[in-house]
Amino acid sequence: MASMRDIKRRIKSVNSTQQITKAMNLVASSKLTRAKNRLMDTRPFFQETRKVIAGVVNGSKGISHPFLEQREVKKKAVILITGDRGLCGGYNANVSKAAMECVDDINNVSAVTVGSKGREFFKRRGVNILESYTGISENPSYSDALKIGQLALDLFTKGEADEVYLAYTEFISTLSSEPKLIKVLPVDVNEFTDDNTDSEQALTIYEPDEEAVLEYVIPKYVNTVIFGAMVESAVCELGARMTAMDSATENASEMIDTLNLLYNRARQGAITQEITEIVGGSGIYD
Amino acid sequence: MAENKIRLRIVTPVRELYDKEAEMVIMRSSIGDIGILHGHQPLTTTLDYGFLRIINGDEEVRATIFGGFASVDSRGITILSDAAEWPDEIDVQRAMAAKERAESRIRSNDGNIDIARAELALRRALIRLEAKEKK
Numbered sequence: 001m002a003s004m005r006d007i008k009r010r011i012k013s014v015n016s017t018q019q020i021t022k023a024m025n026l027v028a029s030s031k032l033t034r035a036k037n038r039l040m041d042t043r044p045f046f047q048e049t050r051k052v053i054a055g056v057v058n059g060s061k062g063i064s065h066p067f068l069e070q071r072e073v074k075k076k077a078v079i080l081i082t083g084d085r086g087l088c089g090g091y092n093a094n095v096s097k098a099a100m101e102c103v104d105d106i107n108n109v110s111a112v113t114v115g116s117k118g119r120e121f122f123k124r125r126g127v128n129i130l131e132s133y134t135g136i137s138e139n140p141s142y143s144d145a146l147k148i149g150q151l152a153l154d155l156f157t158k159g160e161a162d163e164v165y166l167a168y169t170e171f172i173s174t175l176s177s178e179p180k181l182i183k184v185l186p187v188d189v190n191e192f193t194d195d196n197t198d199s200e201q202a203l204t205i206y207e208p209d210e211e212a213v214l215e216y217v218i219p220k221y222v223n224t225v226i227f228g229a230m231v232e233s234a235v236c237e238l239g240a241r242m243t244a245m246d247s248a249t250e251n252a253s254e255m256i257d258t259l260n261l262l263y264n265r266a267r268q269g270a271i272t273q274e275i276t277e278i279v280g281g282s283g284i285y286d
Numbered sequence: 287m288a289e290n291k292i293r294l295r296i297v298t299p300v301r302e303l304y305d306k307e308a309e310m311v312i313m314r315s316s317i318g319d320i321g322i323l324h325g326h327q328p329l330t331t332t333l334d335y336g337f338l339r340i341i342n343g344d345e346e347v348r349a350t351i352f353g354g355f356a357s358v359d360s361r362g363i364t365i366l367s368d369a370a371e372w373p374d375e376i377d378v379q380r381a382m383a384a385k386e387r388a389e390s391r392i393r394s395n396d397g398n399i400d401i402a403r404a405e406l407a408l409r410r411a412l413i414r415l416e417a418k419e420k421k
Contacts, residue, residue, distance in 0.1 A: 038300075045297045048364050052330060052357050142299045142368070204328035204359070207317055216332045217355060220366070227299055 004270065007263040011256055018252035024087065025245035031138075032174065032238040039171065039235050046228045049221050055204060056214050057189050065211065066157065067218045068187050076109045077130070077161035078102055079148060079184070079226065081168040081233045082118035083137050088241035091169065091177075092117040095233070098179035099167035103127065110161065112151060114140075114230065130155075138234055145227030152226070153219055156185045168229035169236035175243060177236040184222055292324045293362030294340065296349065296370055303349065303370050304340070311363055312339040313356060322363055329358040333367065335409050337417065348373060350417050352410055373417045381418070385411035 080099040082092045096118060103109045110128045113119040115137040122129055131151060136144045155161040164185040170178045206213045291307040312321045314336030322329075332355045340347040354367030388408035392401060 041301050042299055044295075044302055045299045045366060048295075048297055048357075048366050051364075052355065052366070055330060055357065055359075145299075146368075204330060207315060207329065207331035212316075213330050213332060213355065220355075220368075224299065 004263060004266045007259055007266060011259045011263065014252050014255050014259065018249055018256070021245045021248040021252060025242055025249060028238045028242040028245060032235065032242055035231070035235045035238055039231050042228055042231050046224050049217065049224050053187075053214075053217055053221055056206070056210055056217065065214050065218065067153075067185065067214075068189055070186055071162045073162045074108065075161050076102060076163050076165065077112065077152065077155050078109060078165040078167060079112045079152060080114065080118040080122065081137065081166070081229055082113070082115035082121070083233075083237040084116045084134055086117065087244060088237055089244035091237055091240035092121070095167055095169050095179040096121040098181045099165070100125075101181050102163075102165045102167075110155075112148060114148070114233075137230070137237070140227065140230035140234060142223075142227055145223055145230055149219065149223035149226050152184060152222060161185075166226065166229055168233045171232045171235045171239070174239045177239060182225075184225055187218055187221070290324050292322065292326070294365070295362065296338070296351075296365045296367065298367055298370050303372075308340045308342055310341040312341070313351070313365070314338070315356070322358055326358050328360075329356075331356055333365070335406075335413055337413070338365070338370070348417060350376070350413055352413075376414045376418050378415065378418050381411045381414040384408075385415065 078099050080096065082095055086092065092115075099111075099118075099121075106125065106127055110130045111118075111122045112130050113122060113132040114134075116132075116134045119129060119132040119134070131148075133144065133148070152164045156164055163183060165181055166184045167179065167181045170180045172178060291309055292311065293306075294308045294311050295305045296303040310321055310323050312319055314334045315331040316334045317331075319336075320331070333351055333353060335352050336350075338349045338351045340349070350371055350373070351365065351367045352369040354365060354370070356363060356365045358364075384407055388404045388411060391404040392408065
């Protein structure tokens, strides 16, 4: 059995760890509320943008645009959105794994990463990293999303990538989230066809014309998708951290309880032994 | 006269600026100012930098809109913009500083400076200042 002093030292160390995890849990949950509100604010824009694209695509059958064109896939690009820090359960690992699903040949894939965890992940696997953004994943701004969106569009138009993927974490509830891998470019027209089947679509006028509207709306859509994914991932990261820290705090409590029991047992044992020694030493029973 | 009003929503990536009814909405589309009344034909248009005027009887409210697009259908008008704000929210000092910075950039003739970008910044600043003055 470990000595009393050893047990006491362990209790102390577990206790201070618990204080840290508890504090992190509180910080994450207060940030989570704010992040959730932001997520709610970004959703209308995303939905409305989608509606407009659906309208254009459905209203004018057979429209062609470079952004909608499927090309033979030789090179791919993937945008991976992770956090900058760990201690959030499987959050970073899960989304990174999802991103790897589109990687069939490391030499044909280039990556754009948000968050230092994603950068490290791809670096370890030898994937070429074009650009990495850190320090923005917890509180993403629209201008950050614009930069990434522009980069994605440039890669696609210049032919440096025939397909652009986006790996992010979808927010379901505070306790559950799901890593997702979606194709951002080329925009898949079929995705929009059953969104909206209004008869008024045929009457819609487009100014200056359909192509110009599409030309303008698609980059906006890509930016919005990326921004939405960033905000959503931020919420998931905080949610994951909160859950992870909550269970860590609980585990620490359990550990302290077990250690306390051990400590008391050791203390009792020591007392008993002392008494036995005194009694033995006094020689009463001789 | 609720039946003669049109519902207007202004949405930006970070918030919903407006979601109410209006009698007439005048916006700066990329081919000129257009006014929309109740019962307008479905329309989708891109927007230029400029003012959006929301008219309700004698009352007129202005907002600045920097790009984006508007879609009109039977549900009303939806304006999606990267940036939209009310005149009260404009920071005059910041707009002034942006104006001077943009002007000096355009004048500088430095090959490294993106003139088109500076001009856009200048237009934004001028519109913001104008919005503030008219208030």
